[in-house]
Amino acid sequence: MQLDSLYQEIILDHYRAPHHAGLADPYDVEVHHVNPSCGDEVTLRVELDGETVKGVTHDSVGCSISQAATSVMTDLVIGKPVSEGMATYEKFLELMQGRGNVEPDEEVLEDGVAFAGVAQFPARVKCALLGWSAWRDATAQALAADQGVSNA
Amino acid sequence: MTSARTFSSPLDLQSVRADFPILSRELAGGFPLVYLDSANSSQKPRQVVQAIEDHYLKHNANVARAMHQLGAEATAAYEGGRDKVAAFIGAPNRDEIVFTKNASEALNLAAHTLGASLKPGDVVVISEMEHHSNIVPWQLACERTGATLKWFGVTEDGRLDLSNIEELLTENTKVVSLTWVSNALGTINPITEIAAKAHAVGATVVVDASQAVPQFPVDVSTLGADLLVFTGHKVVGPTGIGVLWGRYELLAGLPPFLGGGEMIEVVRMTGSTYAPPPARFEAGTPPIAQAVGLGAAVDYLSGIGMDKIAAHEHAIVEYALEGLKTVPGLKLLGPTDAKDHGGAISFELDGVHPHDVSTVLDTRGIAVRAGHHCARPVHERFGMQSSTRASFYLYTTPEEIDALVDGLGFVRKFFKVD
Numbered sequence: 001m002q003l004d005s006l007y008q009e010i011i012l013d014h015y016r017a018p019h020h021a022g023l024a025d026p027y028d029v030e031v032h033h034v035n036p037s038c039g040d041e042v043t044l045r046v047e048l049d050g051e052t053v054k055g056v057t058h059d060s061v062g063c064s065i066s067q068a069a070t071s072v073m074t075d076l077v078i079g080k081p082v083s084e085g086m087a088t089y090e091k092f093l094e095l096m097q098g099r100g101n102v103e104p105d106e107e108v109l110e111d112g113v114a115f116a117g118v119a120q121f122p123a124r125v126k127c128a129l130l131g132w133s134a135w136r137d138a139t140a141q142a143l144a145a146d147q148g149v150s151n152a
Numbered sequence: 153m154t155s156a157r158t159f160s161s162p163l164d165l166q167s168v169r170a171d172f173p174i175l176s177r178e179l180a181g182g183f184p185l186v187y188l189d190s191a192n193s194s195q196k197p198r199q200v201v202q203a204i205e206d207h208y209l210k211h212n213a214n215v216a217r218a219m220h221q222l223g224a225e226a227t228a229a230y231e232g233g234r235d236k237v238a239a240f241i242g243a244p245n246r247d248e249i250v251f252t253k254n255a256s257e258a259l260n261l262a263a264h265t266l267g268a269s270l271k272p273g274d275v276v277v278i279s280e281m282e283h284h285s286n287i288v289p290w291q292l293a294c295e296r297t298g299a300t301l302k303w304f305g306v307t308e309d310g311r312l313d314l315s316n317i318e319e320l321l322t323e324n325t326k327v328v329s330l331t332w333v334s335n336a337l338g339t340i341n342p343i344t345e346i347a348a349k350a351h352a353v354g355a356t357v358v359v360d361a362s363q364a365v366p367q368f369p370v371d372v373s374t375l376g377a378d379l380l381v382f383t384g385h386k387v388v389g390p391t392g393i394g395v396l397w398g399r400y401e402l403l404a405g406l407p408p409f410l411g412g413g414e415m416i417e418v419v420r421m422t423g424s425t426y427a428p429p430p431a432r433f434e435a436g437t438p439p440i441a442q443a444v445g446l447g448a449a450v451d452y453l454s455g456i457g458m459d460k461i462a463a464h465e466h467a468i469v470e471y472a473l474e475g476l477k478t479v480p481g482l483k484l485l486g487p488t489d490a491k492d493h494g495g496a497i498s499f500e501l502d503g504v505h506p507h508d509v510s511t512v513l514d515t516r517g518i519a520v521r522a523g524h525h526c527a528r529p530v531h532e533r534f535g536m537q538s539s540t541r542a543s544f545y546l547y548t549t550p551e552e553i554d555a556l557v558d559g560l561g562f563v564r565k566f567f568k569v570d
Contacts, residue, residue: 003511003512003566007508012567023371038523038524039523039524039528039531039536039538040507040508040538041537061246062505062507062537063505063506063508064507067235067507123511124511127507133193
């Protein structure tokens with residue numbers, strides 16, 4: 001098992017100084033996701049502007065992988081259409097579940113390619129997905145709420 | 153690396169380890185396995201695996217209801233497991249041993265059946281250092297019945313805070329359910345002393361002995377508990393079997409837990425009557441091969457001697473505490489001396505998250521547990537989200553402790569916190 005492939009310098013950089021950390025106002029939806037088996041927790045806020053992700057902020061406790069993945073995720077989705085963020089998630093998920101056999105697409109995943117090594121540590125894949133699951137949940141709720149308003 | 157520190161154990165570790173083939177495994181990168189996760193699940197000696205294999209290959213059938221020769225053999229093997237477990241924990245009567253699927257089910261059984269007579273105004277007392285399996289079933293029982301859940305706190309040095317025991321134990325207190333040995337802190341609690349006070353107010357005492365029965369001699373006839381639970385896989389036995397011991401008169405007065413085959417006397421469409429204990433609490437086909445394996449496991453431990461195992465655990469814990477205290481930035485969770493300390497030590501390493509500690513140790517063949525160890529409240533008590541836990545058993549060597557201490561030094565270098 002290659003430690004350096006798991007803990008790439010990019011990951012450690014994001015871990016030490018996570019991007020968009022600290023919950024900001026205003027926001028549309030706040031969610032709290034936990035990894036019950038290990039105790040990692042993330043509180044995450046999403047603000048949408050129509051179909052575009054305007055802002056994502058988070059307050060999380062957890063390991064380097066979960067903190068860094070959440071940080072990278074915010075960079076990847078902020079300012080993008082929701083649909084593009086969701087497509088990026090699919091690419092990231094494919095990489096995580098690929099057991100090291102998936103070639104990451106740097107065009108799409110940017111710093112997220114640093115997580116390629118995580119796929120070889122099955123116990124840590126859920127760490128890398130925690131922030132993403134929180135963002136997807138919050139975004140889906142925000143879209144649904146928006147839909148509710150426009151239908152009203 | 154050899155240690156300069158002294159270590160003395162009554163066990164012949166080389167011969168013990170020869171019974172556990174998995175301990176000589178080599179892991180990725182050519183590292184020998186250093187298994188420091190026995191509080192999570194212990195390894196199994198050849199004797200246990202062979203007893204299970206022998207049962208399946210030669211005597212397999214259902215128990216009690218099968219009227220043929222194999223059925224009789226399987227029944228004798230299953231009930232033989234009960235006899236062995238009863239003797240192992242000093243139960244005065246073999247019918248006081250109920251087999252469940254694990255300790256969690258045994259605690260749920262206790263909470264359901266004792267909970268059946270709870271009502272608003274009644275109090276159930278647990279502690280802040282319980283495993284989730286001794287918290288959640290009582291929360292559910294209190295929700296169902298309107299009873300109130302209260303708990304002992306934990307002192308700064310990781311002991312039960314008994315300063316308000318008079319407030320917690322009153323005539324309204326019906327159940328006191330406590331862990332004997334904390335799976336997260338390692339603390340050994342004064343069960344007999346607390347049980348006497350609980351009995352004085354008429355409460356029933358339940359003891360979670362999941363981390364106790366593996367580690368030292370247990371005699372339920374003098375402990376003071378009314379019900380006690382533990383699990384097979386932590387006493388070098390198989391998964392899939394747990395034990396509930398109860399005083400017979402208490403068990404005989406409790407309602408059934410799960411309904412089904414073998415727990416009944418007469419079933420009519422208008423209603424049923426129930427078998428006496430232990431059958432009343434063993435609905436359906438029980439864990440037969442597991443009971444055989446558990447019998448072999450307690451035979452194995454008795455053969456070595458639980459007093460010797462306890463002395464070994466104590467020596468290893470003392471040695472490990474000394475070693476861990478030399479690691480800069482390491483903060484122990486719970487008691488920091490070996491007195492009344494079970495075979496699990498949890499700690500935080502400044503600047504490195506427990507998952508990362510565990511992953512880096514794992515790449516060196518060292519298996520520890522990271523997280524909240526199913527004891528989130530006690531982590532919260534100490535302002536921690538999670539911790540790393542090393543836990544030991546009769547096969548743990550001082551060289552393995554040295555490997556852990558060295559490994560933690562490597563972790564600090566890797567994450568550049570030194």
